[in-house]
Amino acid sequence: MGYFLIGANYKTTPIHLREKFALSHDDSIRFLNILLRDGAAEEGMLLSTCNRFEVYTITQHVQEVTHKIKNYFSPLMSEDEFDWNKMIYSYQDDKAILHAFRVVSSLDSLVIGENQILSQFKQAYEFALAHKMSGNKLNHLATRALYVGKKIRTETDISKKPVSIGSIALELAGRIFENLNQKEVALIGGGKVSELVLHSLKNKGVDHLTWVNRSLNKASKLFVDLKMDYKTYALDQLVSVLQKSDLLIFSLSVDHPLLTYDVVSKIMDQRKNSPLILIDLGIPRNVEESVGTLSHVYLYNIDHLDGIAKQNGKERGEWAKKAETLVSQLALEYMQEMGKGRDTIQALHLKLENLRKKEVEKTLKKLPQLDKETQSALEKCTQSLVQKILHEPILMLKKEQNRLEHTDILRKFFKLDEE
Amino acid sequence: MSENIPVMSHFVVIFGCYLVAFFLFCLRLITGHSSLSLIALRWTLISFFGHLFLLSFYFQGKGYPFLSNSFDFLQVMSLTIVLVYLVFSHFYRFYAAGLFLLPLTLVFSSMSLTKIIASTTPGHFFENPWAFIHLLFVSIGIAIFIVSFITGLLFIFQEIRIKKNIFGGFLDRLPSLESLDQIYYKSLYLGFVLFTVGIITGGGWSKSETGHYLQITLKPMLALGIWIFFAIFLNLRKPLGLKGARGILLSAIGFLGAILLASISNGL
Numbered sequence: 001m002g003y004f005l006i007g008a009n010y011k012t013t014p015i016h017l018r019e020k021f022a023l024s025h026d027d028s029i030r031f032l033n034i035l036l037r038d039g040a041a042e043e044g045m046l047l048s049t050c051n052r053f054e055v056y057t058i059t060q061h062v063q064e065v066t067h068k069i070k071n072y073f074s075p076l077m078s079e080d081e082f083d084w085n086k087m088i089y090s091y092q093d094d095k096a097i098l099h100a101f102r103v104v105s106s107l108d109s110l111v112i113g114e115n116q117i118l119s120q121f122k123q124a125y126e127f128a129l130a131h132k133m134s135g136n137k138l139n140h141l142a143t144r145a146l147y148v149g150k151k152i153r154t155e156t157d158i159s160k161k162p163v164s165i166g167s168i169a170l171e172l173a174g175r176i177f178e179n180l181n182q183k184e185v186a187l188i189g190g191g192k193v194s195e196l197v198l199h200s201l202k203n204k205g206v207d208h209l210t211w212v213n214r215s216l217n218k219a220s221k222l223f224v225d226l227k228m229d230y231k232t233y234a235l236d237q238l239v240s241v242l243q244k245s246d247l248l249i250f251s252l253s254v255d256h257p258l259l260t261y262d263v264v265s266k267i268m269d270q271r272k273n274s275p276l277i278l279i280d281l282g283i284p285r286n287v288e289e290s291v292g293t294l295s296h297v298y299l300y301n302i303d304h305l306d307g308i309a310k311q312n313g314k315e316r317g318e319w320a321k322k323a324e325t326l327v328s329q330l331a332l333e334y335m336q337e338m339g340k341g342r343d344t345i346q347a348l349h350l351k352l353e354n355l356r357k358k359e360v361e362k363t364l365k366k367l368p369q370l371d372k373e374t375q376s377a378l379e380k381c382t383q384s385l386v387q388k389i390l391h392e393p394i395l396m397l398k399k400e401q402n403r404l405e406h407t408d409i410l411r412k413f414f415k416l417d418e419e
Numbered sequence: 420m421s422e423n424i425p426v427m428s429h430f431v432v433i434f435g436c437y438l439v440a441f442f443l444f445c446l447r448l449i450t451g452h453s454s455l456s457l458i459a460l461r462w463t464l465i466s467f468f469g470h471l472f473l474l475s476f477y478f479q480g481k482g483y484p485f486l487s488n489s490f491d492f493l494q495v496m497s498l499t500i501v502l503v504y505l506v507f508s509h510f511y512r513f514y515a516a517g518l519f520l521l522p523l524t525l526v527f528s529s530m531s532l533t534k535i536i537a538s539t540t541p542g543h544f545f546e547n548p549w550a551f552i553h554l555l556f557v558s559i560g561i562a563i564f565i566v567s568f569i570t571g572l573l574f575i576f577q578e579i580r581i582k583k584n585i586f587g588g589f590l591d592r593l594p595s596l597e598s599l600d601q602i603y604y605k606s607l608y609l610g611f612v613l614f615t616v617g618i619i620t621g622g623g624w625s626k627s628e629t630g631h632y633l634q635i636t637l638k639p640m641l642a643l644g645i646w647i648f649f650a651i652f653l654n655l656r657k658p659l660g661l662k663g664a665r666g667i668l669l670s671a672i673g674f675l676g677a678i679l680l681a682s683i684s685n686g687l
Contacts, residue, residue, distance in 0.1 A: 157453075175581055178595045272660035275596065292582070296663055304584055311586065 166200030
């Protein structure tokens with residue numbers, strides 16, 4: 001009975017097919033129940049994110065589990081789409097352990113070093129636990145994988161430097177202002193880039209902002225979804241917004257710059273040189289480059305942000321190499337622990353069983369008058385006794401915590417290495 | 420001196436402790452291991468308490484008026500710099516400033532250790548009760564001015580890095596410009612208040628020694644000039660929008676005066 005993992009991710013499967021693997025809460029329970037039905041798998045856990053769909057199982061029947069998964073999803077896709085061998089990857093035992101550790105450490109993520117996968121894996125584990133789909137073995141793997149994920153993030157700087165445009169924009173703002181949620185933030189323009197920035201702002205704790213756009217009718221649904229308070233202004237009111245804002249993020253498509261050196265210079269006098277951050281994500285640029293030369297004005301454009309993203313990505317790549325080594329090491333340790341634990345349990349069983357048999361034989365020699373029923377009762381009684389003696393030590397070995405230590409103690413205590 | 424008074428070798432040990440803390444900050448800068456920052460900060464804290472403890476013992480049993488020589492004055496200044504640094508590190512992400520402030524502590528500390536023999540002679544006017552209060556406030560006030568000045572320089576330095584899009588390294592661990600600005604002005608106001616008390620008590624000392632509150636000599640005139648400069652600067656800072664680098668550069672005049680005053684006071 002070993003680990004078996006089967007899945008599809010952003011590397012193997014395009015988004016329109018990955019969407020079909022996304023299961024609702026109830027469907028996830030139903031799906032796992034199908035896998036566990038008839039003993040095909042003993043335990044199961046489902047990790048489903050926008051970039052991956054992975055099923056972790058404990059099974060002896062790899063073919064059967066694969067077949068069940070294939071049968072479940074094939075009706076959801078057309079025959080042309082359903083190229084199983086191309087879309088799906090699977091790993092067993094040691095490779096499954098290593099893959100799980102790499103996933104949680106975000107080494108297999110689209111954005112290396114991202115933190116979301118850690119909480120997604122935790123949620124998947126808690127879901128399986130809550131619905132009694134996971135047992136001893138998967139629990140071990142999941143708790144250890146989460147431990148590895150945290151260790152990688154604390155021992156390397158893989159997650160420290162942001163790589164998304166939104167996060168970088170806010171990191172730059174953080175070099176000037178300590179708390180963005182106490183500042184006046186204005187978003188100039190709508191569109192995809194604004195949405196990314198808006199998400200990052202929300203994550204930073206900003207819950208209110210000013211929105212300036214050409215068309216005010218189209219008050220973005222996103223503000224409502226993100227539960228953010230916002231005031232709207234027309235584009236011709238930009239100068240008055242500039243007077244009272246600390247951070248302005250531009251993403252409009254314009255023919256001429258919206259802000260010129262003269263305009264901002266005048267505003268800065270009125271603002272009594274209160275610092276002003278302008279992040280220009282628009283192409284063509286929304287703010288004249290010379291504005292950045294003004295005192296107390298900090299101007300960044302998309303090229304600046306892109307340069308930082310590349311630099312941070314490169315640094316993350318360097319850290320990823322170190323993280324890979326660490327993950328392999330931790331996976332090896334885990335495999336050794338598992339192996340040693342398993343060997344110890346077998347050795348314990350064997351040792352006590354041999355002892356039991358010897359003692360029963362001795363007793364039966366001394367008591368030849370015993371009838372068959374009594375002899376059988378004696379056998380059962382001693383077997384039960386051995387099982388009861390072994391119950392606690394084996395439970396201890398199956399627990400994740402201090403397994404290696406416990407294994408060593410038990411091996412010494414029962415002199416398992418002396419024979 | 421009684422046998423219980425700490426000998427100079429103890430102060431050398433404290434100097435060594437600060438030196439180790441400084442090397443730890445340098446190591447953090449070179450290796451990039453973030454855990455070293457915390458170790459360096461904790462080591463600085465331990466060194467500070469050692470220094471405080473030692474100076475308290477020294478103060479109790481030295482047999483001549485405390486602060487009546489350059490050794491005491493410079494030791495109090497170096498201790499104050501570390502104290503202010505630790506306090507701001509507690510409230511702001513200021514620990515990276517250790518790389519710049521600890522060398523100052525080391526400079527004052529080493530200067531005091533080399534001046535000890537020449538400056539232990541007590542003068543009778545140092546036994547005046549006004550003297551201790553005046554010298555204590557002036558030494559602490561000047562030390563805080565110096566911290567403020569270094570913070571101001573860090574602000575300018577950091578602003579240049581931001582404007583030029585320079586990233587990476589230990590200096591990214593400095594607080595935001597907004598926080599540096601706050602630290603700068605908070606320490607400047609605090610230094611100014613202490614310096615004001617120092618000037619008032621100095622007047623009291625002068626009155627009881629000479630019968631006049633103010634003498635027309637270089638030291639009191641320079642002190643008064645510095646006080647007037649900072650009083651005007653701090654009052655006009657907001658109305659004139661003297662923020663950031665412009666304000667810091669202007670206030671540098673006052674700092675140079677304060678350093679000159681400290682040098683004259685210590686006969687340097």
